[in-house]
Amino acid sequence: MGKIVDGFRFVPPALRAWLSQDVPSEPFNGYIPWTALRKPVKQLTFSLMTSAGINIKSDPPFNMEREKREPTWGDPTCREIPEYTTERDIDVNHLHINTSYIKQDINVMLPVKRFKEFEEEGIIGRLAPTCYSYYGFQLDAAVLLDTTMPKVAAKLSEEGVDAVLLTPA
């Protein structure tokens, strides 16, 4: 039997016990949307999207101060991250992970350089000009899903994106 990932392997026992309460014991049996690949991977245009709280320095950071005042609130906005962005160009704000690794190497969560290499080697069609970061702590995701993401989807369409890699923090 192959490897089975234990999703709580890295969390301490108390947090594991609490987080596990939120996980159903049965497989998901509801509706899952599906868009089949229309072309082989080597012809696809990709974008990347992470919930790691990354912004380029010319954009405002995600709002940590409001979350500290209102612990059940998470910033529902999104930031555009251009395809050539490096760790020197970004700030990272997140109250639930250690952000120091992303600040050393953006690719550990938003692998823009790796995907540009794949583009140059013909492994993928291309990386779209714009990638994205939002903020992953969303107890109520209504604003993120209903207001923020439609704008992101519109831009993905404008740039001819076929596929998106999502990297939750």
Place this chain on the structure above:
Amino acid sequence: MEESGFSTVVLTPTPEYHRKIGFPRVAAIAYPYGRVVGEVHDSGGQRAVLLEVLSVFEKAERAGEVYHLPFTWPEDPKDTKWHPSEMSPIVKLLLDKIKKARKEAGDR
């Protein structure tokens, strides 16, 4: 994203949440939060992970498939330092409930 016509893969360290939400394609990886693609400046390791992710895009045939990637993080979990330097606001708020959950899990 998927409903809007984009094919997606989520590269996640916590595939268990798929049971709650239902993702179109899941690439599960036993890496710590904040470094799901790999170690800092390890371009070869990151590349290996991402090539596996691209294969998930290609081989998934129907919604809800989960692929467990064959990578092992080189550190012991307690040495990974993935957590923030200060307890998050929500954990501070719910600390009593978290401790209770721990106690109940230990009692079982």
